[in-house]
Amino acid sequence: MIAANVMTTDTITLTEHNTVGDAINVLAENKIRQVPVVDRENRVLGVMTARSVIVALLPAYITKGYLKDVRFAPEPKDFVEKMEEMKTIPLGEFLRNRTDTMADEYVCVSPDTSTMELAAIFINRERRVERILVVDNNQRLLGIISPIDVFKKLWKQST
Amino acid sequence: MPMDTKILIATAIFVTVYGFLIWDRFDRAIISVLGAGGLLFLGIITQEEAIEGIDFNTLGLLVGMMAIVSICQKTGMFQYLAIRSAKFARGEPMLIMIYLSIVTAVLSALLDNVTTVLLIAPITLLITDALKVTPYPFLFSQILASNIGGAATLIGDPPNIMIGSSQKFTFMDFVVNVAPIMPLILVVTLLILKMLYKKELAASKELKLKIMEFREEEAIEDPVLLKKSLIVLSLVVVGFLLHGVFPVEPATTALTGAAILMLISGEELHNIMGRVEWSTIFFFLGLFVLVHGLVEVGLISMIAEKILSLTGGNIATTAYLTLWLSGILSAFVDNIPFVATMIPLIEHMETYMGGKEVVMPVWWALSIGACLGGNGSLIGASANVIIAGFAARSGYPIGFVRFMKVGLPLTILSLLISHIYLYFRYLS
Numbered sequence: 001m002i003a004a005n006v007m008t009t010d011t012i013t014l015t016e017h018n019t020v021g022d023a024i025n026v027l028a029e030n031k032i033r034q035v036p037v038v039d040r041e042n043r044v045l046g047v048m049t050a051r052s053v054i055v056a057l058l059p060a061y062i063t064k065g066y067l068k069d070v071r072f073a074p075e076p077k078d079f080v081e082k083m084e085e086m087k088t089i090p091l092g093e094f095l096r097n098r099t100d101t102m103a104d105e106y107v108c109v110s111p112d113t114s115t116m117e118l119a120a121i122f123i124n125r126e127r128r129v130e131r132i133l134v135v136d137n138n139q140r141l142l143g144i145i146s147p148i149d150v151f152k153k154l155w156k157q158s159t
Numbered sequence: 160m161p162m163d164t165k166i167l168i169a170t171a172i173f174v175t176v177y178g179f180l181i182w183d184r185f186d187r188a189i190i191s192v193l194g195a196g197g198l199l200f201l202g203i204i205t206q207e208e209a210i211e212g213i214d215f216n217t218l219g220l221l222v223g224m225m226a227i228v229s230i231c232q233k234t235g236m237f238q239y240l241a242i243r244s245a246k247f248a249r250g251e252p253m254l255i256m257i258y259l260s261i262v263t264a265v266l267s268a269l270l271d272n273v274t275t276v277l278l279i280a281p282i283t284l285l286i287t288d289a290l291k292v293t294p295y296p297f298l299f300s301q302i303l304a305s306n307i308g309g310a311a312t313l314i315g316d317p318p319n320i321m322i323g324s325s326q327k328f329t330f331m332d333f334v335v336n337v338a339p340i341m342p343l344i345l346v347v348t349l350l351i352l353k354m355l356y357k358k359e360l361a362a363s364k365e366l367k368l369k370i371m372e373f374r375e376e377e378a379i380e381d382p383v384l385l386k387k388s389l390i391v392l393s394l395v396v397v398g399f400l401l402h403g404v405f406p407v408e409p410a411t412t413a414l415t416g417a418a419i420l421m422l423i424s425g426e427e428l429h430n431i432m433g434r435v436e437w438s439t440i441f442f443f444l445g446l447f448v449l450v451h452g453l454v455e456v457g458l459i460s461m462i463a464e465k466i467l468s469l470t471g472g473n474i475a476t477t478a479y480l481t482l483w484l485s486g487i488l489s490a491f492v493d494n495i496p497f498v499a500t501m502i503p504l505i506e507h508m509e510t511y512m513g514g515k516e517v518v519m520p521v522w523w524a525l526s527i528g529a530c531l532g533g534n535g536s537l538i539g540a541s542a543n544v545i546i547a548g549f550a551a552r553s554g555y556p557i558g559f560v561r562f563m564k565v566g567l568p569l570t571i572l573s574l575l576i577s578h579i580y581l582y583f584r585y586l587s
Contacts (some may be wrong), residue, residue, distance in 0.1 A: 059282075059284065059285075059288060059553065059554075060552060060553040060554050061281045061284050061285070061549070061552075061553040062281075063172065064552055064553070066277075066280075066281040066549060066553070067281040067282070067285065070285065071374075071377050072242060072283055072373055072374045072375060072376075072377040072378040073289070073373055074289075074369060074372035074373060076288065076289060076369075079371070
């Protein structure tokens with residue numbers, strides 16, 4: 001079995017001109033964990049997750065681990081305001097400016113990648129990948145794979 | 160091998176090592192260990208001589224204190240102290256800057272500078288964000304304060320550890336001879352920073368009140384561990400102070416304290432060991448061998464004679480020259496290799512200048528110059544480099560020139576104050 005058989009193809013995508021607010025809405029309404037952002041030619045620019053928005057909201061000295069927790073600090077007044085401001089930022093700009101790329105890390109593979117390789121990517125301890133994008137030679141998005149997709153296909157085949 | 164060739168090879172290796180250290184492309188530990196290995200493989204010094212050159216007291220003291228600090232930093236006491244100072248200042252930005260600097264200086268005197276600034280700085284940004292003021296004055300003042308505080312004690316800064324260890328100076332020797340001038344230098348530094356940043360550091364009443372909402376008691380992550388750490392830390396400091404009573408080196412005190420804390424803290428040993436900066440320890444190791452190589456081939460005594468003929472063996476001239484040379488050089492090159500080289504140099508001049516007692520002011524000049532010189536530029540000391548890296552990653556890059564505009568004049572001023580201090584205390 002290869003990636004082309006496992007992937008979900010009816011993926012919802014957003015373009016670089018959609019806003020962060022659009023991304024949050026798509027994630028919430030469709031109850032999905034990630035939404036790929038593509039350009040006009042369907043080439044992958046990045047992936048938006050709830051985590052990538054949270055990381056952008058928090059100061060870098062927290063997201064980069066210099067302060068492990070801030071339970072002793074009062075909530076800044078502008079924390080909610082910052083969220084409002086962020087909603088209108090176009091996704092292209094958001095993805096270019098983010099400082100922490102670990103928050104929404106993804107891996108691109110070709111459609112003929114083996115299922116075993118997919119499984120190995122998901123359990124890689126160093127990268128903690130939660131999603132695999134299947135792309136063609138020109139980085140155009142073909143489908144998306146989450147760990148449960150691999151599991152479901154394997155399950156179906158064994159029974 | 161003829162002595163001349165040995166001197167030539169030893170010098171070549173030493174200069175190459177220095178060049179690589181300044182180039183800063185590879186880790187300094189690798190460079191120094193490679194250089195030391197070169198000396199041994201080329202037969203410039205023997206294995207026995209190399210071992211003899213290593214100051215195990217310095218290494219032990221560093222490892223012991225690093226292990227103790229690595230446990231202390233998990234208690235949240237640094238965060239607690241930072242928040243307490245901010246609240247003590249009633250949220251007034253200028254006062255917060257001053258109090259945080261004093262806390263940084265005191266902690267740096269007793270613990271490792273790098274750990275101190277790296278734990279205080281993130282809280283500082285949290286506070287400046289809440290106050291909506293620029294963090295730069297705070298970060299600058301903390302860099303300066305950590306190097307001034309570190310200069311005050313035997314264990315405050317690596318140059319002091321090296322000088323103290325090689326000369327068998329006690330903790331009290333530094334308290335009596337170097338520490339008295341540091342509060343004055345800190346006060347002058349803070350007053351000038353206050354004038355410099357008066358306009359930038361203003362916050363509305365509402366934002367100042369926000370600071371009072373911080374709950375410092377919740378910063379204490381592990382109250383039991385905190386108690387244990389503070390008890391052991393106090394015991395270690397008392398041990399240093401009682402240096403004369405027990406016939407042991409400071410390294411023994413620090414390592415014993417570290418072992419006790421490891422025993423009672425219940426921390427995973429390999430976690431504590433993992434946080435000890437082994438690369439620094441290996442840097443020292445290689446450096447000691449390299450410098451001992453220069454001593455063994457006779458290069459150090461040659462240079463000592465040259466300096467003596469220049470200064471005429473005059474103690475005051477030598478002390479002032481040491482102060483300013485080490486101060487200015489330490490601003491731009493690593494002060495550790497510099498001090499490592501200066502120690503045998505001063506030792507060689509000792510006999511010509513009238514013995515150990517007479518030369519004492521030169522040792523204090525070296526200690527003060529090398530430690531305070533670290534404030535001259537962003538690369539002058541480890542604390543500076545660490546803060547610069549942290550600030551850049553947090554979105555507040557510190558420009559090299561921007562820091563130097565503040566740091567260098569203040570360093571020169573602090574060296575001037577020290578010059579006057581040395582004059583009145585020892586040389587008038």
